[in-house]
Amino acid sequence: MASPAKRLKATPLRIGTHNGHFHVCLILGRQTDSGADEALAVYMLRLLPEYQGSTLIRSRDPAVLEECDIIVDVHAQYDGIKHFDHHQRTFSETFSPDFQTKLSSAGLIYKHFAPQIISHRLSIPIDDPSVTLLYNKVYKDFIEAIDANDNGISAYPSDVKPAFNDKSISLPSLVGLLNPEWNSTVKTQELEDEKFLEASKLMGTVFDQKLDYYGKSWLPARDHVVEAMKGRFEFDEKGRILVFSQSVPWKDHLFTLEAEVGVEGEDKRPLYVLYGEGAEKSSWRIQCVPVSKDSFESRKPLPEAWRGTRDDALSEVSGIPGGVFVHASGFIGGNKTFEGALEMAKTSLEL
Template sequence: MKIATHNNLFHADEVFALAILKMIYPDTILIRTRDSARLQEADIRVDVGGKYDSEGGDFDHHQAEFDLKRENGIPYASAGLIWKHFGGKVAGKEVVDYIEKELIQQIDANDTGFDTYSINVCKPYTISDFIKSLNPSWSEQSEESFNRNFEDAVLIATKLLRQEIKRAEEVINAKNKIILKINESDKEYIILEGRIPWKETVVENSDLKYVISYDKIEDNWAILAVPISMNSFENRKDLPAEWGGLFNKDLQKITGVKDAIFCHKKLFFAISKSKEGAIKLVEIALGKK
């Protein structure tokens, strides 16, 4: 399998497009060029060539007539086009949809100049910024350095993509377990016997205020406040203000919980050595004790 993309400066969209394809075709021969004759040697052309024809192996989005957008308005770039046509070869549909929403759309939005957020204080450092930083510095630029760094970037993107797929699978597999816990609970919190990914499911499917979860590495129990939405740092209910920033004896004294360990000063996170201690802290926070 020969896959071509453009040479010189690279961006996250073609880097991740190549990462996706190399997961499917690990023995890919990469061609980086804008020369039309060399492009025709490739089986697949990504982010170059001025044509979108999936059956013909063309996945460019720069041509004037290209206007493919998602329902939310985000235009497709090469990462999105490749994920749209090849994502199903590396993951199941639920995972494909999850990765599309969590990763691919952000890459395409950045590449096409589509604003997805407003800046209040400082600009977020995105995965697109990181990939861009892997280009050779101006004093080191050569065809060889661009090609070498591009291949390094694809390796990094492949590793990240594999991990995101694994994480997505775990989130999806955990969803039914979390919903069962929510339905079984008659309280404003649930207890998880491990660090199961819970946030999205709890935020979208419940009115819970807190989640208690066991950390087997530290052998203690964490109390986490549920945010009002996935992209918010505001909690449905803060932990008590007087707990903020306290450790061990100071926290134990004010709460009466003998194995309380810590409460974050932002009031979204606390730790107790035992499950019983964590439950007591939550009950106090809810005004039940």
């Protein structure tokens, strides 16, 4: 007779997805990368305690799939419980009313299970407000692009010719390379499944890194930006200079906080950020606030006469001792001391 422990041991849950290539599909007559979405969907499910050690079933046989506990990216059904496919004609689900991008299987799994994944991986109570903040942030900055790619949605109008081809370095293209070669002399379901698991691990590694970064680095930085915003009038009467004791990821939080607190007037927006470099803060940086989070254009670049100069030449042209450098584009510079960097900021405000 089996022991009580063995009798109570649950059968591993089964995840179902389609077999075949996880590379290219045709959407509205356009060839688009695919496969990255179900590879990531499977990985995310396996981050949940109940799906750790789960069995993966890759098939297109409806009877085989229905024996699984959850089915992703196949079977033309979506119910938010067992079926998570997005290929049916009537499908129009988005992450929230704030987004127009239709979800892929990755987006569907993320939408339904990410709060639990975030809570479990980062050891944060699921009802903590930071879970919602991270849930929205990771979707906007990572998952949405996977959804758009799989659904054949371009990031920019089709009549805009790109300056170079970046498709070959995208995550979906790297997933595609993991498919067995078309002319391989060995083609088996077992080999195909092994390659799919490699693709799932690749997508999952990036997802883990993204989530860890946002949870352990990006989110804690918000408090530093809040404090810098509160103390900005100490350095300039209009609050145009922010000071951090060390380099933190501040850009995203700054633009969010500006919208939240309602910074009044363009003449009172932060223009320069100062922060110490290295553990000993042996030098200080002055960085210009960009016109938007992802822009290379600064709200107010450092003075033209300073750009491209270094050391004594910079100190001489600026009239400020301790000069280290100013980038040729004027978006960043450095000084040996905090006082010197602060003087660079104040002088730049008046030029």
